[in-house]
Amino acid sequence: MMDWVARLGRGSLDRIAVLGRATVMLAQAIFGRSQVGVSWRLTLAQVHAVGVLSLSIILVSGLFIGMVLALQGYTILVDYGSEQALGQMVALSLARELGPVVTALLFAGRAGSALTAEIGLMKATEQLASLEMIGVDPLRRVIAPRFWAGCISLPILSIIFVAIGCLGGALVGIVWLGVDAGSFWANMQSATDFGADIMNGVIKSIVFGVVVTWIAVFQGYDLEPTAAGIARATTKTVVYASLAVLGLDFFLTAVMFGEL
Amino acid sequence: MYHRSLELTVGVFVLLGALALGFLALEVSGLAPQQADGSYRVSARFENIAGLTARAKVSAAGVTVGRVVGIRYDSGTAAAFVDLEISDRYRDFSKDTTAAILTAGLLGEKYIGLSTGGDPDPLSDGDVIFDTQSAVVLEELIGKFLLNMSAN
């Protein structure tokens, strides 16, 4: 019994220590002098690596999720004779939930794991130590551009996901299932509010962007520099980031839409 | 050049994001039209608004002409006052316009339907519509139906 309590205590202390290290890392990466021109170019290159290269998977997933939503929604709504509410259903579920959440999960798998592996490999091959010895802070040079790029890219990807999903829903709903185009769009527009629905979704994806990227770069920076260590850290990134996204999503939804 | 093409693809990426946001604003949430032109406000007094919410649409002959912006309970008359914001483009409703709370489909959302009357004076900012038809409350309807059945 005492053993168990002691183990619990040690475990909690370890967790707190990890959280502390992650916070210190982020603070040092963000606040600290660096050449502005250089970090801008580095961030741009990282937006390309984590954002542009994730675009294809986001486009394809968004389109299909929008189409599936329309198909599933239609079969339910048609029972109540409310199939003209299809546009509303597709747009609201995408903008409020599926857009930010699915994009963040895909992003954790596609870009987050790549970030962890890349930084981990730089650590294992002593590139980070080498930067330090040349007199360049790897937190500023390697971590900061990747962190900012993730925070910028995820909201953009999420917006694109929602837009392409709505188009996919319209495609299936109007062209295939024959819902009237006018009432599809009119219902969507009257039910969806730019501030309350679209922007709240964007705020969610900004929060997810910060959290997922933070987890990814920290796991890469803090890992044990061996092949096994990189493999473990990559898995951890995907698992922790996904859990954090789902947990935070519930919390954010409760705050944003709870009183409705 | 390497840097040039990198900048270009990132530029296209950001542009695509901006376009998508524009699409969401205009086509999905229908943001622009309401903000572009002015509007005027009238109120309507209802016995029962059962289920009507703010932001519900206001339509005339099936065309959306405005939105519900506020709902108040007036304890003096024991009735609900609903504030409607109607686009300036639809200025020609008569003073004796009637308002009804309608439902889109069987379980659809509640909205307000306006039908204009014969009065030559137009409805103007701050007017109150008293000639209204309240929401159909399903329970009352079923109650009446059962009463008729037992009477027969």
Place this chain on the structure above:
Amino acid sequence: MVSETQDALVEIDALTFQRDDRLIYDGMTGSIPRGRITAVVGPSGTGKTTLLRLIGGQLKPTRGEVRYAGEAVHRLSRDALFRLRARMGMLFQSGALFTELSVFENVAFPLRVHTDLDEELIRFVVLMKLEAVGLRGAAELMPQALSGGMQRRVALARAIALDPEMIMYDEPFVGQDPIGLGMLLSLIKELNQALGLTSIVVSHDLKETLSIADHVFMIANQRLAFVGSPAAMEASDDPLVQQFLSGGRDGPVAFHYPGPRFQDQIR
């Protein structure tokens, strides 16, 4: 012989270093002479690489201090530490070239960070450094296209790009074929003689290292087991030094990991 403390570049003063629960150094004291090649040797796991990291300020001593040109490294501010590191070069075990940059950009990297030289001058310096390691022709290649030995030579060119006063080599001979090894040995020797660089070579390859070293540090049992010239090391009658030199199985470093007696354990 000149007195060691007088022209010491790096002084190690009562250095104690502990990692997790393991004591790596226990009150180690010694000094590394300026302008010479110092070999740091010792059995595996004695923390030879750790010593380089302590000198470079990447690790902080638990007690005691390491002074570089009279300044205690671990007490420097972050900025001062980064300025200090510009004066020392380090060649990592794996080379540690930046994989996303070409050979040219790798060597140019320290110049771009620490100097305001124009592009033409950077090009001149980089090509000169690459010429010194015999890889000017590989300037536009990516590091992945080079063999391990060539990568290490590029890393050496990068380490000397800023003309440092000291260079630290971390296991430079691991995984080298005899030709690559010979090239590295002569390069280290040449750099030391031509530029008057202070060199610290950490290595397991005793014979090769001793052939170019002026001065030997042997680390064992958390402290310096031997300090002196290679000739004095050969002549030493310390059993630990002799076991290390001859590669003998029996001696102060035991072949058997401590455990119960075999007869007791199989019963």
